Amino acid sequence: xxxxxxxxxxxxxxxxxxxxxxxxxxxxxxxxxxxxxxxxxxxxxxxxxxxxxxxxxxxxxxxxxxxxxxxxxxxxxxxxxxxxxxxxxxxxxxxxxxxxxxxxxxxxxxxxxxxxxxxxxxxxxxxxxxxxxxxxxxxxxxxxxxxxxxxxxxxxxxxxxxxxxxxxxxxxxxxxxxxxxxxxxxxxxxxxxxxxxxxxxxxxxxxxxxxxxxxxxxxxxxxxxxxxxxxxxxxxxxxxxxxxxxxxxxxxxxxxxxxxxxxxxxxxxxxxxxxxxxxxxxxxxxxxxxxxxxxxxxxxxxxxxxxxxxxxxxxxxxxxxxxxxxxxxxxxxxxxxxxxxxxxxxxxxxxxxxxxxxxxxxxxxxxxxxxxxxxxxxxxxxxxxxxxxxxxxxxxxxxxxx
Amino acid sequence: xxxxxxxxxxxxxxxxxxxxxxxxxxxxxxxxxxxxxxxxxxxxxxxxxxxxxxxxxxxxxxxxxxxxxxxxxxxxxxxxxxxxx
Numbered sequence: 001x002x003x004x005x006x007x008x009x010x011x012x013x014x015x016x017x018x019x020x021x022x023x024x025x026x027x028x029x030x031x032x033x034x035x036x037x038x039x040x041x042x043x044x045x046x047x048x049x050x051x052x053x054x055x056x057x058x059x060x061x062x063x064x065x066x067x068x069x070x071x072x073x074x075x076x077x078x079x080x081x082x083x084x085x086x087x088x089x090x091x092x093x094x095x096x097x098x099x100x101x102x103x104x105x106x107x108x109x110x111x112x113x114x115x116x117x118x119x120x121x122x123x124x125x126x127x128x129x130x131x132x133x134x135x136x137x138x139x140x141x142x143x144x145x146x147x148x149x150x151x152x153x154x155x156x157x158x159x160x161x162x163x164x165x166x167x168x169x170x171x172x173x174x175x176x177x178x179x180x181x182x183x184x185x186x187x188x189x190x191x192x193x194x195x196x197x198x199x200x201x202x203x204x205x206x207x208x209x210x211x212x213x214x215x216x217x218x219x220x221x222x223x224x225x226x227x228x229x230x231x232x233x234x235x236x237x238x239x240x241x242x243x244x245x246x247x248x249x250x251x252x253x254x255x256x257x258x259x260x261x262x263x264x265x266x267x268x269x270x271x272x273x274x275x276x277x278x279x280x281x282x283x284x285x286x287x288x289x290x291x292x293x294x295x296x297x298x299x300x301x302x303x304x305x306x307x308x309x310x311x312x313x314x315x316x317x318x319x320x321x322x323x324x325x326x327x328x329x330x331x332x333x334x335x336x337x338x339x340x341x342x343x344x345x346x347x348x349x350x351x352x353x354x355x356x357x358x359x360x361x362x363x364x365x366x367x368x369x370x371x372x373x374x375x376x377x378x379x380x381x382x383x384x385x386x387x388x389x390x391x392x393x394x395x396x397x398x399x400x401x402x
Numbered sequence: 403x404x405x406x407x408x409x410x411x412x413x414x415x416x417x418x419x420x421x422x423x424x425x426x427x428x429x430x431x432x433x434x435x436x437x438x439x440x441x442x443x444x445x446x447x448x449x450x451x452x453x454x455x456x457x458x459x460x461x462x463x464x465x466x467x468x469x470x471x472x473x474x475x476x477x478x479x480x481x482x483x484x485x486x487x
Contacts, residue, residue, distance in 0.1 A: 045461030176482025210482025269475035275445040289472035297472035398458040
């Protein structure tokens with residue numbers, strides 16, 4: 001009898017333990033907790049443009065520009081004693097550009113300080129992933145310096161993924177505290193105002209601050225389709241006009257570009273990626289944008305990676321963009337002198353643009369050229385045509401070591 | 403603060419409509435979402451299926467933010483950090 005009751009109690013206890021709440025299934029798999037290099041990314045781009053609506057010369061003149069940009073990113077990972085995954089990312093970028101229009105800031109000296117320049121931009125970020133609770137928290141700092149512009153940026157981000165990892169919400173708060181060296185076109189400089197060049201006399205420094213919040217929601221719809229929704233309100237305050245850009249009025253007078261000190265932008269984006277069959281992917285993106293300068297824009301992007309083999313894909317892409325003009329835009333010599341704000345910058349005019357090209361991606365399991373650590377190689381070319389006449393070409397390369 | 407509210411109000415009317423349409427679309431899609439198990443995600447985990455922009459697109463997005471009035475909501479900066487926008 002005693003034996004039977006003990007057996008019944010034993011069964012009862014085992015049934016209870018089976019139904020009791022399990023402590024969060026801890027991942028007991030061994031993880032190396034030492035800091036190690038996860039990946040190294042090198043991205044390089046060459047950009048070349050030409051057009052005939054330079055804002056520096058009031059909406060007329062050459063927009064010829066070349067830019068050679070490179071970034072090197074190092075990603076390190078480490079697990080702490082609670083097995084939270086820490087990711088540390090350091091990036092260093094350098095752009096060198098030459099611009100025919102910037103050369104016209106100071107035609108008096110034949111060549112101005114800004115006709116060619118280098119922009120250096122290091123950044124650091126840290127993310128910690130709690131794999132038990134599916135939460136990620138992170139922070140980032142960035143710095144950027146070029147001849148007439150300096151920027152300090154900071155960001156905080158948080159993401160929560162659902163238990164089944166099929167949906168995720170993320171929030172990112174960003175701030176950029178920037179400083180302009182205010183340079184005027186040579187004939188528009190106030191008396192005793194410097195040229196902007198080193199040793200060229202005193203100039204003003206003015207802030208331009210940008211604050212943005214990005215809200216993202218992503219969802220797996222089925223085994224082949226996933227979508228992402230983004231809302232990113234942004235507020236900018238400070239000197240938003242570029243003072244060395246000239247504006248010519250209908251009475252033949254000339255002044256520096258003047259724009260409001262505040263701008264509120266609201267872009268909304270929707271991305272959907274779908275895998276068709278075994279070899280064909282359709283990536284689509286739509287964005288609606290509106291701001292308080294009267295600018296409305298729509299963007300549609302389509303990209304179709306085709307997997308020739310599991311490790312080699314070709315991706316043709318097309319992007320369509322359309323915007324109306326901001327309230328303050330008018331072409332060369334069409335502004336009225338009574339206007340408070342004015343610009344002849346064709347980047348803020350009404351236009352449509354088409355961007356099309358293709359990319360190839362190689363990621364063999366044994367590494368590119370049989371170099372095990374060389375994870376992938378990607379090359380992309382794109383041609384851009386704007387209805388204002390501006391056209392450009394861009395070639396990008398991404399090399400990833402893992 | 404009042405100025406910021408005024409700015410938001412100026413540009414919000416139409417964008418609220420767009421956001422609401424997007425949210426309705428999401429709300430409409432969510433119930434039709436299937437529960438996808440980790441072992442069924444081989445296609446979704448393909449590197450080409452990433453929902454973020456490719457690293458190779460970094461400079462494309464950068465020049466587009468210089469040459470166009472609109473920016474943001476695509477993984478790139480929506481203003482600040484350099485002499486653009």
